[in-house]
Amino acid sequence: MGISRRGFVTGVAGLGLSPVIVPRRARADQGPIRIGLLTVKTGPLASGGIDMERALVMFLKDRDNMLSGRKVELMTADTAGVPATARTKAQEMVEKNNVHCLIGPLAAFEALAIDDYLRQTQTPTLSVAAAEDMTQRHPNPWFVRATSTSSQCAHPLGEYAAKELKYKKIITIADDIAYGQEMVAGFQRTFEDNGGEVIQRLFPPLTVPDYGSYVGQLKKADAIFLGFAGSNGFRFLRQFVEFGLKDKMQVIGGMTALDEAVLRNMGDEALGIVTTCWYSAELDAKPNQVFAPAFRKEFSYDPGFYAASTYVNGAVLEAAIKAVNGNVEDKPALMAALRATNVDTVRGPVKFDDLGNVVGNVYLRKVTRKDGRLVNSVFKTYPDVSQFWTYGKEAFLANPVYSRDFPPAKHLEP
Structure with a gap:
């Protein structure tokens, strides 16, 4: 299921922006789409953080590392489950690696540590972290969560x-x-x-x-x-x-x-x-009938919350990039498309409320x-x-x- 034009235009308006119609032309000459993954590969949260990376690599590999006709470069940073490190790694991703969007981080306290930075730099972010107020009393307009808040389940x-x-x-x-x-x-x-x-x-x-x-x-x-x-x-x-x-x-x-x-x-x-x-x-969701057996075959165990989180975010990002015809350089349009997404994923259908949190x-x-x-x-x-x-x-x-x-x-x- 894709994003309707009505939903896309509505989402753009929600950011206070005019709708942007992106020409349908090849964008390979603009270089690769750069995605930054903030995860945890050391410490007590490492088992989940490693699964986040494995699943996202699998998602992109299944698509030959291409999204909407453009090559994708994935860069991964280990935040170690430390708020200050999460912020440093986010800054490196944005300012050194010039990523077009971030996926992650894993922990709620890490997301809270980079909240103001995401706002300042207007970096589209697909979160795994469940930090509740970032989609509640203090919503971050550059943040979507396709997993859940801490209490939602x-x-x-x-x-x-x-x-x-x-x-x-x-x-x-x-x-x-x-x-x-x-x-x-x-x-x-x-x-x-x-x-x-x-x-x-x-x-x-x-x-x-x-x-x-x-x-x-x-x-x-x-x-x-x-x-x-x-x-x-x-x-x-x-x-x-x-x-x-x-x-x-x-x-x-x-x-x-x-x-x-x-x-x-x-x-x-x-x-x-x-x-x-x-x-x-x-789950018998159709995308999961492919993902779960493939993950189990590759790693000899079943995917769980952490693996599914980045695979779901990959599907949401893919739908949004298609909606803007690959023009990820237009950050407001990409962000609006992310929030307008309505797509079938390994967790089942995903759509977002007006604050950027999943309804699922x-x-x-x-x-x-x-x-x-x-x-x-x-x-x-x-x-x-x-x-x-x-x-x-x-x-x-x-x-x-x-x-x-x-x-x-x-x-x-x-």
């Missing part, structure tokens, strides 16, 4: 845990970063709005060497919600099982807690765990075994989920951004 799981799983009391634990805090807040809000109580919240540092002290202080509850990124979900669950808690408390998780990137290293302790995400390698399907998954490997089997789909869930845009934005402080934790036990 947690909202339906919170409702499901209360209404369908009938959990009454839940513990949450997540990395002490914007992504973890925002995800927990969204889950807590819908869980408690539907009659549940979050009785304990724990936020270990992102690089904590051991989870034993956190596992040892868990209170009695129906379930625990994991809001980890990278390999931390695997590390926590391993110690959770070692403490003998797997049979005493149910485990559910957010988008990346049991991502395919780490699921391949796990065993039967993961079976039956329910998680929420906008993607699963098991969210899936509930359960870990099962298939052909000898662990997979996230989809058992429920929430179609066209907005970043505002069912609260409505104006009512949602009237509240503070999700954090450790909002919504307030009213049911914590001493």
Whole structure:
């Protein structure tokens, strides 16, 4: 599915610009399209960051490194999951490598670190990071997010845990970063709005060497919600099982807690765990029927959140570049085309709201075994989920951004 001319013109107008009709002529003489990928290749987030690069390389290779008749050059930078490094690498990409657009970064705190720079340089950016306010109270006009905000997938799981799983009391634990805090807040809000109580919240540092002290202080509850990124979900669950808690408390998780990137290293302790995400390698979306088997053949494991994120962004970028007939030098037109995109991807259909955030399907998954490997089997789909869930845009934005402080934790036990 492409971008309609009406949608493209509307998107341009949304940026306060006049519609630009680009002549249909070959643009090879303008040189290659330069794409900068900001990812994480070292540290606790590296497993996901490496998958981001692998999938984007695969996307471009499938197209002979050509988009809209122009050669593509991909440049990758390792941000190491450090905000200051993310900003330095973004500056290098824009000022030294003269990229036409950026894809990434991975982490919410990295996106927040480069927010003002993207505005200053007017650099079209297709984000993987879930930093909520960049598409909410302080929207960045040079930023689109085709994955989700931190809480966008947690909202339906919170409702499901209360209404369908009938959990009454839940513990949450997540990395002490914007992504973890925002995800927990969204889950807590819908869980408690539907009659549940979050009785304990724990936020270990992102690089904590051991989870034993956190596992040892868990209170009695129906379930625990994991809001980890990278390999931390695997590390926590391993110690959770070692403490003998797997049979005493149910485990559910957010988008990346049991991502395919780490699921391949796990065993039967993961079976039956329910998680929420906008993607699963098991999806029957037509583009995914090609992507997932090809990725598995190439790397011997299934693609997950991180791999799918850049493959989805590749599809969005491709559609936008076609809409401007390859003229990526016209940054306002390219940005308008990105926001007007309505395209089928490996995650299902993707379109954007007026603030640049995706409106798309969210899936509930359960870990099962298939052909000898662990997979996230989809058992429920929430179609066209907005970043505002069912609260409505104006009512949602009237509240503070999700954090450790909002919504307030009213049911914590001493």
